[in-house]
Amino acid sequence: MSDAGSAAGSGSVEGTPRIAAKAVGKRFGDLQVFKDINMTIGEREIVTVVGPSGCGKTTLLRCVNGLLPVSEGEIQIEGTPVTRPRQGVAMVFQNFGLFPWKTVLSNVSYGLKLDGCPKEDLRDRSMEKIKLVGLEGFENSYPYQLSGGMQQRCGLARALAVEPSVLLMDEPFAAIDAQTREILQFELLRIWEMRPTSMMFVTHSIEEAVLMGHRVVVLKGRPSSVFETVEVDLPEPRGRETLSHPQFNELREHVWANLMDEVRAAEFEVN
Amino acid sequence: MIDMNKKWARFATYAVGLLIGAGMWQYFGARGNQLASASLTETFSRFIRLIENGELPTAVANSMQLYVAGFSAAIIAASALGLLMSRIRFLRVGIENYVMLLYATPMVAVVPFISSLLGPFFMAKFVVVFLFGFFPVLYNTLEGGRSLRPELVEVATSFRSGEMALWRDLLIPYTLPFILTGVRQGAGRALVGVVASEFLVSSSGMGGMIRYYDGNYIIEGVFATVIVLTAIGVLLMWLGRLLEDRFAAWRGLNR
Known part of the structure; x- marks a missing residue:
């Protein structure tokens, strides 16, 4: 299965990425949700997008699907701009x-x-x-x-x-109990190994983001933008043992530290 | 105390209740003012005679023809308009208030107006039955159609569904149980519409029979006809419930 791992990595290196966001911004009236988002997803790559609640990650996914128009910039799938849902792109919904x-x-x-x-x-x-x-x-x-x-x-x-050649996951396991969620995460990884595609996976769980993603895009700020992109170089195929890998913990703590001040700020804002 | 959970106990109570009712009808019907009452046996023998001479079957056929014509037209028109209104916003905003007003209006109040507008003909009766049945179906269809969850519409859009396919795959199957609730409510109202139009537009069918026998103080004739109407009403309610349950299995358990 090591060749699946190298194939996954190669996606970002090849000529045209399957999904490309170029300086994308989204506004609802006066409310700027996110701005200046740049990212690419290769043809055999899982990119997870993580950020605090309300940071606009689901909105970004809807823009990639073509359910919502972008306000600034452009999203391309296989080199052509997304204006509406297209064939070969499928979404899995939170509820x-x-x-x-x-x-x-x-x-x-x-x-x-x-x-x-x-x-x-x-x-x-x-x-x-x-x-x-x-x-x-x-x-x-x-x-x-x-x-x-x-x-x-x-x-x-x-x-x-x-x-689909592009699979969009909108917090697919957020509404599922913890034990079942773990089972489904590994199931999804198993299925992806059998049939690798370009997958954009949105989640608010840092652990899930690090476990599932070849890269983790961290959204932060108001309006949010890409704070950093973390390369996840964990051994493949990933499974339960990945969770106890020292590097997994390291990466999780790293992302957590970056997001924590933001989460704190949001908490005090509510109070 | 009788244990009502026992089948035979319930059945016996049932039978005793019916017997007491029949006995009271027989007793007071026979002793009451002959111009305003009729006993059970008098009603029953009149009922047999009315069937034998064909008067009642003809009247039932007549009334049911009117019922089926008016109410089926109402179902089709109301569900189509309701679905359109649930998808087209300006249509909904524009018409909604009228729907509420007319749904709340006792339709019988407009029967004389329709009668004088369209004359004492079948068309006027058809319109009356139509109006009686129309608003419950429209109201329920509209309520159903607009409660279609936006997330599901988004799923359809994500899978590149067109508006036609959206109606076929989402809107109609989702709204069908609501439409059937409207049909069940409208079924009784439309029957009232039939009798009202046969009273007020021009005498015909079962409404006409009731008017005739009442006018001639033959109360057993009135009762015999009313019993048939009651039976039809019960039958329609049962049929409506059956239809609703058949198509709403997923709805009842999902909530």
Whole structure:
């Protein structure tokens, strides 16, 4: 699996990055959320974006998806500017975003159907992803019959079903209990190893950011901008043992120290 | 104390209640003023006669024709308008107040006006039934359509859904249980509309029968017709509940 690791690193070195943000800023009326954000994500690379609540990391992800227009600068995917959601880009949502009236199978095939996948392939291709995320046997269940962790597995399968070249993760495990979250983190890493893509992963958990990312982009300030980009050179594939790696702790403490004063300031602001 | 959890105990209580009701009807109906009351047995024998001579079946067919025509038109128009209003903001802001006003208005108050506007014809009755059924369906559809979670619309946009596909995949399946709640509420109202229009626009169907027998002091004829209306009302309520449960399984358990 060491070649997967080197492939992941090579993404940022190759010619055109798959995702590129160039001096991107976003305003809602008078409120400047973030400004002057520059980042690139290679074609086989996981970049995590971490920052305190309200720093605009989810807004940035929505801009990359094309759900929101940027106010300044430009976001490019494969060299062309993003103006609306495009094929090959799929998002996994914080609150799962499953359709409660659809079964797991119909939820997973939703994106495929919109992409015009022929009817006879729809089931097979969806079932393949349902198996991949470990939901086999639950394809005819409704979301309310599943636990939070299983619902997000379904959300992940729906995103993977369209064979995306860019995967956007919007705090996907934030609404899931701690033990299940850990399991899903390693599941996602396993799936990514099998099928590496360009992944932008937004989280407010520093630990998660360091565990999942090949690089960690730290957002800070009001309006926020990139405070630093941390290269994470942990051995691959990552798993439970990564959490006890000395370098993991070092990196986590480093990011934590950088964000702490900001978090403190935010806390006092509320008081 | 009788244990109401026992099946036979409940059934027996049920039967005794019905027997007491029937007995009181028979007793007071037979002894009351003959111009204003009728006993159970009188009503029953009139009921059999009205079926045998075809008067009641014809009237029921007549009324139900009006009901189905008016109410199905109301369901289609109200759900279509409700869905449009939930997606198009200026339409909603512009019309919403009228919907609330008319939903709250006792529709029977406008029947004389419709009657004089359209004359004593089927069209006027159709419009009355339509109006009785229209607003509950519209109100519920609108409430449903606008409660569609924006996050789900965002999911659809993220997967590059067009407006047509959004209606097919999200708006209609999500709103359907709300529409059916409106249909269930409207079903009873539309039946009131049928009788009201048969009273007030021109005499026909079951409403016409009630008017005729009441005018001629044949109270058992009135009662026989009312019982059929009651049965139809109960049937519609049961049917509505069945439909609603069938399509709202995910909603009931999800909340």
